[in-house]
Amino acid sequence: MALTNDTIKTRLTQKFGEALTQWEEPFGMLSFTAPKDLNLKVLQFLFDDDELKFRFLTDLQAVHYPNDKGRELAVVYHLHNLVDNVRIRFKVFTDIENPDVFSATALYQSANWMERETYDFYGVNFIGHPNLIRVLNVDEMDYFPMRKQYPLEDQSRVDKDDEMFGR
Amino acid sequence: MATSLEKVVGLARKNSLWPLPFATSCCGIEFMATMGSHYDLGRFGAERVGFSPRQCDLLMVMGTIAKKMGPVLRQVYLQMAEPRWVMAVGACASSGGIFDSYSVLQGIDQIIPVDVYVPGCPPRPEGILDGILKVQELVHNESLRRRHSAEYKSLLEGYGID
Numbered sequence: 001m002a003l004t005n006d007t008i009k010t011r012l013t014q015k016f017g018e019a020l021t022q023w024e025e026p027f028g029m030l031s032f033t034a035p036k037d038l039n040l041k042v043l044q045f046l047f048d049d050d051e052l053k054f055r056f057l058t059d060l061q062a063v064h065y066p067n068d069k070g071r072e073l074a075v076v077y078h079l080h081n082l083v084d085n086v087r088i089r090f091k092v093f094t095d096i097e098n099p100d101v102f103s104a105t106a107l108y109q110s111a112n113w114m115e116r117e118t119y120d121f122y123g124v125n126f127i128g129h130p131n132l133i134r135v136l137n138v139d140e141m142d143y144f145p146m147r148k149q150y151p152l153e154d155q156s157r158v159d160k161d162d163e164m165f166g167r
Numbered sequence: 168m169a170t171s172l173e174k175v176v177g178l179a180r181k182n183s184l185w186p187l188p189f190a191t192s193c194c195g196i197e198f199m200a201t202m203g204s205h206y207d208l209g210r211f212g213a214e215r216v217g218f219s220p221r222q223c224d225l226l227m228v229m230g231t232i233a234k235k236m237g238p239v240l241r242q243v244y245l246q247m248a249e250p251r252w253v254m255a256v257g258a259c260a261s262s263g264g265i266f267d268s269y270s271v272l273q274g275i276d277q278i279i280p281v282d283v284y285v286p287g288c289p290p291r292p293e294g295i296l297d298g299i300l301k302v303q304e305l306v307h308n309e310s311l312r313r314r315h316s317a318e319y320k321s322l323l324e325g326y327g328i329d
Binding site for chain 2: 136137138145150152153154156157160
């Protein structure tokens with residue numbers, strides 16, 4: 001019998017109950033939100049359970065919602081069950097003043113660089129990460145460029161004025 | 168004022184330029200096409216591309232250079248022996264191209280002195296060949312004392328190279 005989204009949801013609510021919220025199924029992929037202190041427990045449960053078997057971390061990224069005070073940074077995990085070919089997404093929200101999230105590097109090796117990238121661009125501090133330094137940007141950069149308040153353009157150019165380039 | 172010795176040396180140098188392809192992105196692919204038999208860079212004497220800066224004359228920077236790559240490019244340029252020329256191929260190497268962003272270096276002339284810019288995104292192989300011809304013109308007409316002149320020294324100092 002194939003692993004369906006309903007089965008996954010039932011198993012997760014049996015284990016975690018009301019802690020998991022915002023169940024959605026955009027384009028058929030089950031998606032839910034967990035509180036940030038439970039993120040490792042959810043990942044471990046999805047890994048260990050013999051029916052769920054979500055043993056591949058496809059992606060780990062962040063989103064910045066500047067208007068959602070108290071929940072500005074969302075860390076998004078995409079997991080894949082390679083045996084039954086089922087994907088699932090879950091998010092944890094954290095506020096921008098104390099963006100501390102537990103690191104998944106103990107469970108998934110791939111989380112190492114993905115968390116470094118998330119730290120580099122959004123400033124999410126992963127607790128327990130072995131080497132949380134910038135990976136894609138120059139080491140001297142002192143801000144987190146993918147946050148919404150920073151513009152895309154290089155600010156050191158003096159020849160592109162707004163009139164000519166319509167910004 | 169070029170003496171006939173300088174002209175002979177210039178002629179020899181221009182017809183045997185050894186390019187160092189610093190190919191990063193799409194312009195590198197256009198360079199590969201230029202080196203192929205259809206557009207043939209070899210007929211201009213630049214047959215032997217080297218990947219060691221110690222042995223090459225012409226640094227061809229082809230592709231987007233990120234700010235993180237900047238120091239690496241500078242290191243490669245510093246390792247080249249005089250006389251050396253630099254060609255910026257494509258819009259990204261010349262000015263950052265369409266990538267006006269926090270991570271892309273807005274033109275390699277912010278870190279190294281450039282002799283010829285080839286515009287295009289990517290430039291056609293004919294465009295790259297035109298750039299090579301212009302470099303050859305510069306090589307031919309260059310005075311043997313240029314690299315020791317005060318003007319050249321101050322140019323390098325402007326880039327922090329001594």
